[in-house]
Amino acid sequence: MTIKKLLSLIAVVPVLLAAPALAPAAETGVKLDRVEIDTTDVVSLQSGARTFVNYCLNCHSASLVRYNTLLNIGLTEDQIKDNLMFTAEKIGDPMDVAFPKSAAKAMFGTVPPDLSVIARSRGADWLYTYLRSFYRDPNTATGWNNAVFPNVGMPHVLWSLQGERVQKVEPVLRDGQPVMEHGKPAVRVTYETVRPGSMDPTEYDQLVRDLVNFLVWIGEPHQNARKQIGVWVVFALVILIGLTYALKRAYWKDVH
Numbered sequence: 232m233t234i235k236k237l238l239s240l241i242a243v244v245p246v247l248l249a250a251p252a253l254a255p256a257a258e259t260g261v262k263l264d265r266v267e268i269d270t271t272d273v274v275s276l277q278s279g280a281r282t283f284v285n286y287c288l289n290c291h292s293a294s295l296v297r298y299n300t301l302l303n304i305g306l307t308e309d310q311i312k313d314n315l316m317f318t319a320e321k322i323g324d325p326m327d328v329a330f331p332k333s334a335a336k337a338m339f340g341t342v343p344p345d346l347s348v349i350a351r352s353r354g355a356d357w358l359y360t361y362l363r364s365f366y367r368d369p370n371t372a373t374g375w376n377n378a379v380f381p382n383v384g385m386p387h388v389l390w391s392l393q394g395e396r397v398q399k400v401e402p403v404l405r406d407g408q409p410v411m412e413h414g415k416p417a418v419r420v421t422y423e424t425v426r427p428g429s430m431d432p433t434e435y436d437q438l439v440r441d442l443v444n445f446l447v448w449i450g451e452p453h454q455n456a457r458k459q460i461g462v463w464v465v466f467a468l469v470i471l472i473g474l475t476y477a478l479k480r481a482y483w484k485d486v487h
């Protein structure tokens with residue numbers, strides 16, 4: 232292999248590393264909204280945990296997570312038992328659903344997937360956009376549809392908070408003529424609230440942000456500890472480099 236070839240191969244590495252970020256936003260082409268994730272924000276994680284057990288755990292499990300893992304986000308054993316454990320007996324039990332899988336399949340046409348590592352496969356921005364993109368659609372079995380997951384089998388379970396919205400698809404016009412895009416008339420998609428929920432849009436976005444923060448955290452509950460250990464390891468390595476260098480100087484002092 233020539234040096235030139237080697238260099239061009241090395242040049243590809245940053246592109247490969249950036250690939251997930253460059254991938255299309257979603258298969259639907261809908262632009263994803265960005266969300267700030269902070270898995271050290273325990274107040275946000277606790278709020279997310281509450282929303283999760285109240286609104287998601289009826290259908291979705293998070294079997295890789297045990298209830299006592301929630302001790303790491305500043306909750307006490309009593310708080311977990313009294314406020315968050317509806318489907319389990321023991322604090323060491325996994326976050327499973329009581330709902331039988333066969334019943335779920337009959338009801339929704341598909342089994343709601345386990346959400347333990349959903350943030351790792353879908354990404355935080357996708358989840359944040361998904362949970363805020365439900366709209367009313369009389370043509371689906373549930374009466375709901377979703378902009379980033381068309382014809383999803385999941386109803387909008389947070390509708391009483393966000394309210395009900397409908398989708399409006401209008402052709403884009405220029406001088407009264409439809410604008411063409413990739414050989415098709417271009418459309419503009421907007422959403423209109425037809426019935427407000429109990430939260431205003433800012434409050435709802437905050438609730439979803441906390442929920443997504445929680446989903447990111449359960450995907451890797453030890454990430455904060457791991458990052459801290461990483462800092463100490465680098466620190467210890469730097470000290471070792473200094474010591475090794477001093478040792479080398481001492482050994483070679485009399486050699487000329």
Ligand code: HEC
Pocket residue numbers: 282283286287288289290291339341342343344346349353358361362382383384385386388389442
């Ligand atoms: C009434 C039952 C039900 C509830 C409650 C529910 N879901 Fe779902 N969810 C489903 C079903 C069914 C699917 C599968 C949809 C499909 O594949 O068409 C799904 C799919 C999903 C997906 C997409 C998974 C994938 O394929 O990538 C995510 C993410 C999700 N749900 C998150 C949530 C969150 C977060 C909550 C709580 C706010 C929640 N769900 C509450 C039934 C439910």
